[in-house]
Amino acid sequence: MGPESGPSNAGEPLIEVTDLKKLFPVKKGVFGRVVGHVHAVDGVSLSVMRGETLGLVGESGCGKTTVGRAILRLVEPTDGKVVFNGQDVLGLHPGQLRAIRKRMQIVFQDPYSSLDPRMTIERIVGEGFAVHGSPKGSKDPNVAKRERIHELIEQVGLSHDHLSRLPHEFSGGQRQRIALARALALDPDFIVLDEPTSALDVSVQAQALNLLKRLQSKLGLSYLFISHDLSVVGHMSDRIAVMYLGKIVELAPADVFLRHALHPYTQALIASIPMPDPKMRKDRKGIEGEVPSPTNPPKGCRFHPRCPKAFADCGWNAGDLADWLKANGQTDQDGVVAKDAAKVREDGFVLGFWLRAGSEPLALLKFLREVTTRSKAEVPMFQAVQAIDTLIGNRVIELRCMPLRADRHGGKSKSGGKKLPSKLVADKVYHAIVDSYTSDSSHNLGRLLLPPEVKGSRVYVRVIGPEANWDTLRTSLRAFFEKRKAAGERFAGSVKGFSIRKAKGPKLSVVVKFKPVEEPPTYDLGGGHMVSCLLCKHGEPPAP
Amino acid sequence: MNGKKPVLEIKGLRTQFFLREGVVTALDGIDLTIYENESVGIVGETGCGKSMTAYSILRLVPHPGRITAGSIKYKGNELTTLDIDRMRSVRGTKISMIFQDASTALDPVFTVRDQLGEVISLHQGIYDKAALDKKILEALELVRIAAPRDVMRMYPHELSGGMKQRVMISLALSCSPSLLIADEPTTALDVTIQGQILKLLKALVAKTGSSMMLITHNLGIVAETCDRICVMYAGRIVEDAETFELFANPRHPYTAGLLVAFPKLGEKKAELPVIRGTVPDLMNPFKGCPFVDRCDKALEVCSKQRPSRVAVSPGHFVSCHLWSGGG
Numbered sequence: 001m002g003p004e005s006g007p008s009n010a011g012e013p014l015i016e017v018t019d020l021k022k023l024f025p026v027k028k029g030v031f032g033r034v035v036g037h038v039h040a041v042d043g044v045s046l047s048v049m050r051g052e053t054l055g056l057v058g059e060s061g062c063g064k065t066t067v068g069r070a071i072l073r074l075v076e077p078t079d080g081k082v083v084f085n086g087q088d089v090l091g092l093h094p095g096q097l098r099a100i101r102k103r104m105q106i107v108f109q110d111p112y113s114s115l116d117p118r119m120t121i122e123r124i125v126g127e128g129f130a131v132h133g134s135p136k137g138s139k140d141p142n143v144a145k146r147e148r149i150h151e152l153i154e155q156v157g158l159s160h161d162h163l164s165r166l167p168h169e170f171s172g173g174q175r176q177r178i179a180l181a182r183a184l185a186l187d188p189d190f191i192v193l194d195e196p197t198s199a200l201d202v203s204v205q206a207q208a209l210n211l212l213k214r215l216q217s218k219l220g221l222s223y224l225f226i227s228h229d230l231s232v233v234g235h236m237s238d239r240i241a242v243m244y245l246g247k248i249v250e251l252a253p254a255d256v257f258l259r260h261a262l263h264p265y266t267q268a269l270i271a272s273i274p275m276p277d278p279k280m281r282k283d284r285k286g287i288e289g290e291v292p293s294p295t296n297p298p299k300g301c302r303f304h305p306r307c308p309k310a311f312a313d314c315g316w317n318a319g320d321l322a323d324w325l326k327a328n329g330q331t332d333q334d335g336v337v338a339k340d341a342a343k344v345r346e347d348g349f350v351l352g353f354w355l356r357a358g359s360e361p362l363a364l365l366k367f368l369r370e371v372t373t374r375s376k377a378e379v380p381m382f383q384a385v386q387a388i389d390t391l392i393g394n395r396v397i398e399l400r401c402m403p404l405r406a407d408r409h410g411g412k413s414k415s416g417g418k419k420l421p422s423k424l425v426a427d428k429v430y431h432a433i434v435d436s437y438t439s440d441s442s443h444n445l446g447r448l449l450l451p452p453e454v455k456g457s458r459v460y461v462r463v464i465g466p467e468a469n470w471d472t473l474r475t476s477l478r479a480f481f482e483k484r485k486a487a488g489e490r491f492a493g494s495v496k497g498f499s500i501r502k503a504k505g506p507k508l509s510v511v512v513k514f515k516p517v518e519e520p521p522t523y524d525l526g527g528g529h530m531v532s533c534l535l536c537k538h539g540e541p542p543a544p
Numbered sequence: 545m546n547g548k549k550p551v552l553e554i555k556g557l558r559t560q561f562f563l564r565e566g567v568v569t570a571l572d573g574i575d576l577t578i579y580e581n582e583s584v585g586i587v588g589e590t591g592c593g594k595s596m597t598a599y600s601i602l603r604l605v606p607h608p609g610r611i612t613a614g615s616i617k618y619k620g621n622e623l624t625t626l627d628i629d630r631m632r633s634v635r636g637t638k639i640s641m642i643f644q645d646a647s648t649a650l651d652p653v654f655t656v657r658d659q660l661g662e663v664i665s666l667h668q669g670i671y672d673k674a675a676l677d678k679k680i681l682e683a684l685e686l687v688r689i690a691a692p693r694d695v696m697r698m699y700p701h702e703l704s705g706g707m708k709q710r711v712m713i714s715l716a717l718s719c720s721p722s723l724l725i726a727d728e729p730t731t732a733l734d735v736t737i738q739g740q741i742l743k744l745l746k747a748l749v750a751k752t753g754s755s756m757m758l759i760t761h762n763l764g765i766v767a768e769t770c771d772r773i774c775v776m777y778a779g780r781i782v783e784d785a786e787t788f789e790l791f792a793n794p795r796h797p798y799t800a801g802l803l804v805a806f807p808k809l810g811e812k813k814a815e816l817p818v819i820r821g822t823v824p825d826l827m828n829p830f831k832g833c834p835f836v837d838r839c840d841k842a843l844e845v846c847s848k849q850r851p852s853r854v855a856v857s858p859g860h861f862v863s864c865h866l867w868s869g870g871g
Contacts, residue, residue, distance in 0.1 A: 059734035059735065059736065059737075060734055171822050171823075173822065174822075201589035201590050201761065201823075202589065202761065202763070202802055202805050202806055203589065203801065203802060203805050203818065203819040204589075204822065205805070206805035206806075206807075206816040206817070206818040206819075207818045207820075209807070209816055210815045210816055210818060213814070213815065214815075228734065228735065229735075230735070230809060231806070231807045231808060231809045232807055234807065234809050234810065235807035235811075235812070235813070235816070254812075255812075258809060258810045259810075268736055269735060269736065270809065271739075272735045272736045272738065272739035273735060273764065273809060274738075274739075274742070274762065274764030274765045274767065274768045274769075275764055275767060275768065275808070275809070276763035276764045276767050276791070276803065276806050276808065277767055277791055277808075278767045278768070278787045278788050278791050279788070279791075281767065281768050286736060286739035286740055286743065287736050287739075288740070290704050290706050290707075290737060291734070326690070326691055326694075327690045327691065329691075
């Protein structure tokens with residue numbers, strides 16, 4: 001059952017994390033219905049080399065703590081891969097996991113809640129031996145254990161007579177030493193340090209940081225150092241990764257990082273640190289705005305709504321325009337939008353204004369067009385606007401799909417027919433229709449406004465377009481499905497039929513469309529410096 | 545001193561807590577003067593008495609503590625002996641305070657409008673709804689809250705940490721006080737939000753012409769925000785000087801130790817210099833200097849006699865035997 005301690009490969013990473021994801025469900029109501037997910041960690045890849053300290057910085061809620069815990073499987077990751085010393089951690093069963101946990105430890109942020117108040121220091125430090133057996137030695141296991149605890153407590157700078165005391169007798173700095181002694185007890189290779197000094201005062205923090213460094217060089221430990229304090233991370237780390245809303249936006253060796261940080265968020269973080277030197281007092285530029293909710297992270301680059309350098313293709317969407325209108329007083333009592341629009345609905349890259357009965361769309365249309373032209377130069381969001389249009393008429397295409405049982409059985413029903421989960425069908429149908437109808441301007445047909453809604457085995461696609469052309473739409477839709485079915489496409493096969501009918505709600509609306517944008521790719525600037533920002537694409541000179 | 549009028553003068557302030565276990569001297573002879581249009585930083589570690597200084601000024605020292613000696617004068621008027629009603633008229637209108645944790649300082653069951661409205665109508669006697677709403681909007685616009693009309697109707701739990709702190713600041717400034725006490729106003733906030741709030745505070749203090757007393761444990765914050773800095777240790781002010789002077793020539797061993805113990809961005813050191821030991825227990829009265837056990841330069845006299853406050857250069861005061869002729 002013991003760990004397969006393979007040959008230690010010095011050149012290879014000790015920990016390799018690939019595309020790690022953790023979603024926390026958001027529940028609502030008496031029955032705990034899941035209404036959404038918090039994207040705490042959303043595709044994080046990093047590695048920690050032997051003997052190295054990797055710093056992980058970010059603001060609260062960016063997912064840095066969850067990354068640390070997911071690596072140790074203290075929270076179960078939703079997706080991704082964690083390889084420790086060549087072993088896939090996520091595939092291990094509990095027994096194997098226990099063995100590997102001996103070699104991966106954690107020190108928590110709050111030394112007041114991470115130590116059991118009713119256990120003596122000796123028991124706290126020695127608790128690992130109760131689970132994993134006493135330290136090896138020719139002597140009596142109890143003696144070996146006691147000697148090891150004495151050795152540990154000396155290593156962290158406390159003395160023997162502290163062992164019989166209880167945690168409440170110690171100060172914050174001493175408690176953090178005790179937590180460290182506990183983490184070191186089983187001779188780990190890797191320790192996650194989750195904000196180990198943020199509860200400590202400056203003078204005590206310096207002591208704790210020095211101790212961590214000394215132990216690392218003595219015992220050859222690898223650290224994942226998680227903190228919100230860039231000065232501390234800069235002092236401790238060999239390489240630094242910056243997280244923002246569940247993603248790593250920049251990763252670089254420490255010296256490169258501090259001098260040539262490229263990502264605007266990293267630059268803002270560095271600029272926001274108050275320097276303890278009045279001569280370096282600067283006119284703070286900082287950044288505006290606050291971190292958006294990770295339940296519904298911004299599209300495209302997650303930093304784009306706050307980014308001082310944002311481009312047109314950074315991911316501007318309906319939500320940003322809605323926020324802009326709100327911030328500029330347009331959805332308040334007196335704004336043009338508030339006067340004309342009964343309801344503003346944002347949906348991905350399309351912002352729809354449902355007009356009030358009897359309202360004239362031209363005023364709103366004119367306003368939106370004017371604002372767009374006027375603000376193009378200053379606000380990059382308006383450069384991303386593709387079209388502003390009025391739409392008349394309102395129809396829903398209702399697709400009747402095969403029963404939903406397929407969802408549970410991985411796409412195969414009992415009868416053996418090939419069926420797709422209906423959410424997937426909905427998306428496919430939606431995109432297929434979008435492709436064939438919005439790109440073809442000759443028939444001037446319905447424009448698809450909103451993403452599909454799925455209710456049971458039915459999928460609703462809302463279409464808005466000129467009143468007269470519904471018959472043409474019907475004919476061409478039919479032709480479209482027959483053609484796709486004949487081509488053997490599975491999604492078309494699972495659509496049993498469709499109908500077009502009137503939808504509820506106002507008939508008139510104005511929409512603003514944005515160009516759909518993907519998340520920015522990660523660019524490798526060489527020397528281990530990775531940045532996920534379109535600045536690289538738009539020709540910002542890379543770091544020398 | 546430099547022709548400016550003092551707003552607040554504290555002399556020999558002593559605040560003690562009478563516990564069953566004994567007497568804790570939280571403040572032990574504080575001398576502090578804050579002039580007009582000046583921002584003064586109070587720095588120190590946990591338990592050194594920075595917040596207690598603020599509570600003593602406002603006479604909000606919690607039970608079983610009380611001010612046992614010294615005087616606090618606001619523009620020449622003694623505050624320590626003022627009766628409760630008169631003291632109430634000082635709080636908010638003349639001296640107001642921003643608390644560290646905005647989420648507990650705001651009342652969760654009232655909207656932002658209710659809370660701001662209460663302060664404004666109590667202190668300024670405005671009860672008319674339209675006039676009050678106008679005042680509230682002005683107060684919220686002053687702290688640059690986006691969509692103030694929406695925020696007015698919200699409850700504290702609907703606001704983010706930065707927004708709450710902005711509401712707190714607008715509460716504190718709504719009656720244009722001449723002294724604003726900010727107790728760790730950004731400790732609970734993220735670094736980018738902290739930058740925004742500090743910038744706002746600085747701009748507002750400059751705009752309204754009030755003085756500010758900024759309490760923090762972060763040396764970076766005072767370095768960037770304050771004109772003058774007082775360093776506190778174990779209930780005493782051990783050193784006070786203009787910001788540039790203090791950072792260039794720290795005289796007290798504790799100040800010097802604090803300055804180097806702080807990791808600086810871009811400076812790679814193998815080891816950080818440390819101040820050994822921990823903060824002393826305030827239950828035992830000190831005969832001499834409270835820092836003596838942790839001080840590398842301690843003299844024999846340090847543990848016997850309390851150091852007096854001496855000027856090492858104009859405007860730079862230090863309480864240390866090394867400078868008062870002891871060495």
